[in-house]
Amino acid sequence: MIRADAFLVSLVVASALGVVAAQHQARKLFSELEREQARAHELEVEWGQLQLEQSTWAALSRVEAAARENLGLGEPVPGRIIVVERVR
Numbered sequence: 001m002i003r004a005d006a007f008l009v010s011l012v013v014a015s016a017l018g019v020v021a022a023q024h025q026a027r028k029l030f031s032e033l034e035r036e037q038a039r040a041h042e043l044e045v046e047w048g049q050l051q052l053e054q055s056t057w058a059a060l061s062r063v064e065a066a067a068r069e070n071l072g073l074g075e076p077v078p079g080r081i082i083v084v085e086r087v088r
Helices: 002-057 060-071
Strands: none
16 A cells, blocks of 8 residues: 555656746747747848838939939930840
């Protein structure tokens, strides 16, 4: 009888230790999940900022102003325009 009781107690203790270990692992994984979700949110915000910055830099008025100022480009005079048609 004592052997059976000791065996059952050892099974209960082993089961309790297993539950504790599983809860610890679950909490650790949940904490990691929350960190990764926060990082994903930060990356989404950064992506939105980069898209906004790209659209600002690629705005037609900005490109045109840079072409005029930095490259000295402007609209051609009508006599210097040559129309090239595609031959098939």
